Each structure stands twice: as C-alpha cells, then as structure tokens.
C-alpha cells in the first residue's frame with residue numbers, strides 16, 4: 001500500500017456544533033477541507049491501530065465521494081477493518097446499532113440531517129464513539145483543536161472501491177466490508193417490538209397508515225421493516241426512494257416541511273396513522289387522523305406506556321430530556337417513581353446516562369426520541385413504538401394522547417424558529433438576555449410572575465463534566481417557561497429558537513390551539529427579548 005503524507009493548511013471554522021461539523025457542500029469541496037477534518041478526528045483518537053471503524057451516511061450529495069476518501073485515509077492511519085453500508089449508506093441510528101453490535105472502535109457518520117442537500121445544499125460529518133453515540137464535547141473539542149493546527153494528512157493511494165455490492169475489499173492490509181445497511185437494525189427493531197401484533201393490526205383491514213421517508217435515508221429501512229416484515233402495502237410508503245438531493249425537499253419531519261404527509265393526514269378520508277423521518281433517519285413526526293402529536297408529548301406517552309412493549313415491559317430506569325423539551329415527561333417520571341434528567345440540547349449529552357443505566361428513554365422537542373437500544377435518537381424506532389401501542393391499546397392516536405392529558409395534565413408547547421437571521425444581531429439579542437440573568441425574578445407580566453431567569457448549565461452526573469451557556473431560561477412561578485437559544489446546526493446566518501411552555505391541568509381547557517393557549521407567553525417573549533427589533537422579522541420562519 002502506498003501511503004502519502006500530504007501537506008495542508010488549517011481551516012479556522014471546523015468546530016463541531018450540536019451534531020458534528022455541518023457546512024455547505026461548497027465549503028466541503030475546498031481543497032483538503034474534508035481531509036483535514038477526517039485527519040483531525042483520527043489524530044484525536046488513541047489506540048486506533050488495527051481497530052474497526054463504521055462508515056456510512058444519509059446518501060446526500062458528496063456522500064459517495066466522502067466515503068471513498070475516508071476509506072483511503074482510514075487505511076493510511078492504520079485501521080484494521082471498516083464496515084461500510086452498501087452504497088455508502090447508513091441511517092444515523094443504524095450506524096449506532098452497527099457500531100455496538102460489531103464492537104467497533106467508533107464510526108464516522110456523514111449527514112447534515114434535515115438540512116437540504118445537493119450541490120448547493122449542506123453536508124456534514126461527525127464522529128461517534130464505541131458506545132455508538134456522538135462523541136462527547138471533550139473529543140469534539142480535541143478534534144477542533146487538531147483542525148486548527150493540522151499541517152499534514154495521511155492517505156493511501158488506491159482506486160475507488162465498488163461499494164454497491166455486499167462483499168469484502170482490501171486497501172493494503174485494511175479490510176473494507178460492505179454490509180447490508182438495513183438488516184442489523186431491522187433485527188434489533190424486531191427484538192424490541194411485537195411484530196406479530198403490529199402485523200395483525202396492519203393487516204386487519206381496519207387500519208390505514210402512511211410513512212413519508214422524504215426521499216431520504218429511511219426509504220430502504222421502511223421497505224424492509226414496514227413492508228417486508230410488517231405487511232404494509234407499498235402505496236403506504238411515500239417518497240421511499242432516497243435521492244442525493246432529497247428530491248429538492250427539506251427532509252425535516254414537522255408540520256411545515258412534511259406538508260405532503262400532513263395534507264394526507266388532515267384530509268377527509270385520512271388514514272389512522274402517519275409518520276415521517278428526517279434526512280438521516282433519527283427524527284420522527286407522529287400524526288393521528290387529523291391530529292398532531294408534539295414530540296414532547298410523544299416522549300411522555302411512550303414513557304407512560306412503555307410496559308406494553310416487549311422491549312420495555314420490565315419498566316424504565318429513568319427518563320432524560322433536553323432542557324427545552326416540555327416537562328410532560330417529568331410528570332410521567334414522577335408517577336412512575338423514576339428519575340428525570342434534564343440535559344443540554346443534542347443527543348451527545350444522553351450517552352453517559354444511557355451507558356450508566358440511569359435513563360432508558362430519552363427525548364428532545366425537536367422530533368427526537370430514542371432509548372438505550374442505541375446511542376442516537378431513532379425515527380423508525382419511535383414509529384414502531386407507536387404502532388406497538390396502537391396494536392395493544394386498540395385506540396386512536398388522538399384518544400391515547402388526550403387521555404394522557406386528562407390523566408397527567410397538558411403541557412401546551414410550541415417552538416418558534418427565526419431562521420437565517422443576521423448572526424451579529426442574534427448574538428446581541430442573546431447577550432442582552434444573558435446580561436439580564438438573575439435580574440427578572442419577581443417581575444410580573446400580566447398573569448405571569450418570573451420565578452428565575454438563568455443561562456442553563458449542566459453538570460454530567462456520570463463524569464462531572466460541565467457544559468455552560470446552554471440556553472436562556474425564563475421560568476415563571478406556575479411552571480410555565482420561555483427558553484431562548486441559538487441553533488448549533490445551521491450553516492447560514494443564525495437561527496434563533498424560542499421554546500414556549502405552559503401547563504394546563506383542567507381537562508376542559510386542554511383542547512385549545514397551542515398558539516392560542518400560549519399567546520400571552522409569546523407576547524412576553526417579545527417584551528423580554530425584543531425579537532422583532534433584533535431579527536427584523538415580524539413572524540417566525542417555522543412554528544412547531
């Protein structure tokens with residue numbers, strides 16, 4: 001094997017965000033940009049020699065090229081074996097599953113998740129550790145520091161490999177094993193959920209569903225699991241053929257970007273159940289007939305009903321949610337008598353809790369739910385979990401959620417995003433909020449009184465690491481909250497996220513439109529943060 005050490009110059013902008021390094025494809029196409037980052041990953045890992053690495057991505061434009069480069073660099077850096085999904089594909093949760101199942105040292109996942117793809121779209125790369133989860137901040141910071149000093153990278157000279165058929169190749173002594181990207185993951189799902197019962201429900205003639213893969217990675221997974229193993233008819237799968245540009249769409253499963261599915265579920269003859277997943281397969285949106293389940297409620301409902309599924313029949317050790325996620329799950333944890341953990345945004349903060357057996361289910365308001373079965377959030381897992389509940393409870397989605405509210409109360413919840421606003425102005429808005437921290441307690445806004453306002457900091461209960469500046473919280477005396485933070489996944493300007501939450505115990509008051517129920521808090525958010533002034537926008541870009 002011919003290995004060359006190539007000279008290079010550092011780039012200053014390779015600090016990983018909430019979920020890896022995400023940039024425009026054109027940024028990744030700069031000379032050595034990808035190579036620098038990959039070498040920085042390898043340089044941050046000790047004991048890599050002879051180890052196994054997992055590589056795959058969501059299939060977006062640049063995925064194929066990146067996989068070939070990573071394989072040559074892995075060989076030059078002494079890896080022993082690389083497992084790569086056929087076609088260079090692996091959904092994020094499937095990559096996590098494969099890392100764990102095959103005892104790999106770690107994995108490199110190529111994805112910018114729900115961000116649009118194509119030559120003018122986004123690309124992304126992140127490193128996952130041996131537990132299958134996103135590298136913790138300590139490692140991502142080391143990667144970043146390496147990227148600032150890098151002067152050379154190692155790459156083997158080798159022709160592109162054929163990755164489109166399952167089989168083995170060699171680059172020097174390193175083995176490249178092209179694996180079926182779906183089967184390990186599908187088998188794991190079958191262990192967790194009652195496929196016989198779901199199959200019976202789907203084939204009962206009384207149940208209709210749709211799943212929208214949004215032309216992204218979950219297409220092949222949905223075909224194998226929903227169609228081949230559970231008997232869903234092909235016409236129930238929408239946009240199931242992955243495309244390099246995701247069909248020009250924005251594969252973010254929410255009410256705005258998954259409009260095609262939403263229209264079907266809100267039509268006169270709507271099916272009973274609808275679901276969608278995102279670009280890399282780790283997010284999910286759950287819909288009933290003319291009914292939207294907020295992700296925070298979904299987490300709470302899954303937790304309250306987990307004992308009805310084979311995989312979780314013995315109960316939950318604990319529940320973890322990201323700070324901005326609604327407190328609906330807290331009430332379930334309380335009733336179950338289990339611990340509730342509140343972490344910063346991003347799945348990497350759940351890894352330690354899952355490894356330590358402190359949490360079983362995790363969730364984020366951003367359409368992410370998952371469990372200790374892998375170390376990523378998992379879109380199809382959530383869909384199957386819901387199908388299992390529907391098959392057991394034999395009630396509609398709406399019935400399940402509204403009876404949950406009656407029992408636990410409803411946490412009205414909404415997130416307002418202001419996308420691609422001026423970065424400097426957004427920074428000024430956040431700085432002002434930060435400067436106000438600790439000063440608002442006791443201030444009244446209409447019926448609401450501020451209990452405290454702070455900048456959320458998290459101390460990991462397992463390793464004691466501290467993460468600061470994770471979002472401004474304004475908490476009110478009745479438990480309502482407004483949270484402000486800037487996105488760490490965008491690639492253009494800044495995205496301001498405002499999270500709004502209010503608790504309603506009275507069943508008579510639980511069926512309002514959330515925007516209506518949260519109207520006072522929306523006004524208070526404007527008063528406190530002067531959103532219009534700083535963003536120059538009258539309304540949010542996306543409301544979920």
Ligand code: VG1
Pocket residue numbers: 018019112113114278280282283322345346347364365366368486487488489490497
């Ligand atoms: C967003 C979400 C966060 C999620 C992250 C990655 O981050 O808010 O909850 O973990 O995306 O999701 P941010 O920093 O933009 O708010 V995904 O599906 O990229 O992998």
Ligand code: CO
Pocket residue numbers: 113114278279280281282283
């Ligand atoms: Co994603």
